[in-house]
Amino acid sequence: MSSPFVQQLFKEIKIKRAVKKPVYLQLSDAIMWMIKEGRLHRGQEIPGSREMAQLLTINRVTVTRALDDLQAQGWLNRLVGKGTFVSAHIPEVRPDNSRPAKPPEKVAGFSIPAMGYINHQLNIPNTTLHLDDGFPDPHLAPLKELYRSYRAQLTRGGIYDKFGRYNYPEGAVYYTQALSAYLNHTRGLNTRSGNLLSIRGTIMGINLVCNGLISPGDVIVSGIPGKIRAEDIFVHYRAKHIGIPVDRHGIVVEALAEICRKTRVRMVYVTPYHHYPTTVTLSVERRTQLLQLAEKYKFIIFEDENDFDFHYQRRPLFPLAAADKHGMVIHCGSFSKSLSPAFRIGYLVAAENVIDHLSQVRLLLDRQGDQILEYAMAELLREGTIQRYLRKAMTVYQARRDFFCEKLAQQLGDKIRFDIPEGGLTVWARFDKAINLEKMAQKALRRDLYLSNGNLHKYPGFHENATRLGFGSSTIDQLEKSIAVLKKII
Template sequence: MSNLEWVPNRSSQLPLHQQIYAYMKRKIMNGEWTIGTKIPPQRTLALQFNVNRSTIVTALDELVADGLIQAKVGRGTVVMNNTWSIISSTPPPDWRNYVKSGTYQPNQSIIQDINNAESRPDIIRLGTGELAPELLPSEKMKKVFLQNKKQPLSLSYTEPKGDLYLREKICNFLKTKGIAVTPASVLIVSGGLQALQLISLGLLHKGSTIFHETPSYLTSVNLFQSAGMNLFGIPMESEGIKIDLLGRLKRQHNGALLYTIPSFHNPTGVSISKTRRKQLLDVCSKERLPIIEDDVYGDLWFEQPEPKPLKATDQQGLVLYMGSMSKTLGPGLRIGWLVGPEPVIDRLSDIKMQTDYGSSILSQYAVAEWLASGLYEEHLHHIRKELKIRRDLTLQILEKYFSEIATWNIPKGGFYIWLKLDMDVSMNKLFKKGLKEGILINPGNIYDQNDSTHLRLSFSYATAEQLEQGLIKLADLIEKRND
């Protein structure tokens, strides 16, 4: 059951418990909460409805009296029946079995909790990997749509690979990174996740092994696992992935692809050095191991640009290069791109047409205008300055409150600081205690299931005041971890 979107009206003459009772009863009676649906715990409901627990108890008691819910040992409180189940000669479908039968694996429970908690207005988001609302160019975006441009605004479907004008502008943008490519080798996608999904559907078979850095963002999504593939982690060091292991592991595990984030890695913030990038490309070329290069953070450097992407020196079509506007211009645009050999792009564009018939034409129009007008470069300059200020502030707070309990890296760009605690902790307990204190963290075991000492801190979302307030609370929770 996802976050409840309704809250009781405190101005109403109807008591709060009766409003909650009526709301939950409607959910049951109209079939939104089917028989067997588990009702959230009382403490969770009290938090979501912003009421006392006693108010929740009273509302639930009335639902029990109506025979609509029942507390079951080991299962919690579940929906027992509704009007339809009582008067119908045949029972309604058991949607629980349908839900369990789906081939796509659910998110880790802790990630589901994170996704739900991010909608809470009172929460301090210390791990969120996106730009704060105040850093997004909302007003300039409005002007882009209002201005009379030469580029016609169409509301029709685009061609399979995406709007040609946008792909041309992306090609021009990629030239600044040393990547020479034509529009035929560019596919517009609805964010990086869709690019990965298309790759899993169009290029790989069930049982394939995907190599990735450990820790890795890739382990926080079940995209490849849901397609029946295996993830295999390769350790990292200060300069990036340990490439001396690749050859042997490729042969032992028949690796199909390597997924890597060379610039400002998620979650560690590490960047692969120029020398290591060349070595990585050489090894993968020798082993015939294709690379998925995720470069969504590459433009967010602070003092100096990152080394050229792997794709810039790829002369064999070895690298599938992913870029996106989600981390720079706005995640709601849902616009990214995948660059690769034409046969690959042709194959994946055909699958994309079968799944969604193209990304939003309005978003494609907007991104093309930002790239063509020079607004995007101006925006990047502004965002780099703002992120550096937030990074420096976060480092100052860490130095003041965490110097005796943790160590950390100093990222040269991106969003993240990889905080290493000086002791093992129960990440689940720390996460839950944080939620009670109004802070949301991203534990390291999301990115490596065996990790019990790291946290991914993000300085891109919380305000300066929230960063200080939240990190002080977090330090206190860590020091009192045994309480």
């Protein structure tokens, strides 16, 4: 029979019969916890199955199963005719009766490096009204077609090829071939399957390029104001980030040329359709100048095709990648910007040796993308579903843009300045200096309206008192109500 002290330990075990967890696992975990906490030490004898069953008033078979489980894991050693003992191979643990200052499930015992650049709060709105960052309306997206296509991939042949093995890190060939044809037709590119790498979104694309092509100390240039998430990634990879001005024609390329004359630039990040956050389009003249500078100084152009699919005034200019004759451009796009942020599927376009290199780097980070989603998206591209959706959505979004801009001018024209965007799903709104955007956003939230307070677009020396007001994800009625809320607040 075990000692009175050990008997008392086992009497304190609480078996909860109302929970779904089997009783033998509850007992096994309780004994394991006592060993880990030093309540039971190595070599110590514990009650046998009969005695333990009596102490806990449970079935002996249940106890035996728990002890067998612990012995199989190496916690216990059961000797025939001698008893059951805590394994002698368990490291000695001294009982610690002190209470930790902070519970380990909340605060780790090891240090975490300070990274001030990642401390941005994520605002996940749960309001009826929203003037967001320029998201598409998921009600317009071809959800039923995507569902049917995705389901079909689960029932058709080739099960082993789709489910039984890993695939190429650059993406399923069926998808990259369909995507290549789509991009060549819609963006004037000259690609083959080997020029494409499937990614989950633009942020992953930036990370992948920085991981594989940027070294600590490399200079990366982008427009100010710009996309803060991209800038955070540059800092994370220990690059030196230099900002250049943005005017109504896009980034000021002459400022970039001045930097190139003084220091070696490794990469220029640009959003020519349309510049984030100001929505301006990079002019033809500056596109030509940028490509010439890249060829002369041998820097990478990372082209983020933000909002390419929606142009209202005219046919869009082709991407920088379409005019690139020297392999200087890495083009990045995402279906999240056109369909829904929930769809994590995008692409990098570059020279084949760049794609080969980044594919190998991708293996270190993320083995491959969602292959079934890639097959489903390939079907939608081949059938023309995405193309038809974009044509339909364009009409809806243009009507929403026109209504929103007209009402903004009518209702808030003395408090706000903006240019009607040629494309995209948002307005770059510059408010009167007397309006506190942070307080305005807080008051709007209390009235069931979400909009950004503009803090992400503030830089030293840049104080536009501006924010992005997205109109794409709201109906005409919702846009009217949102403007009414803003008018009351202001």
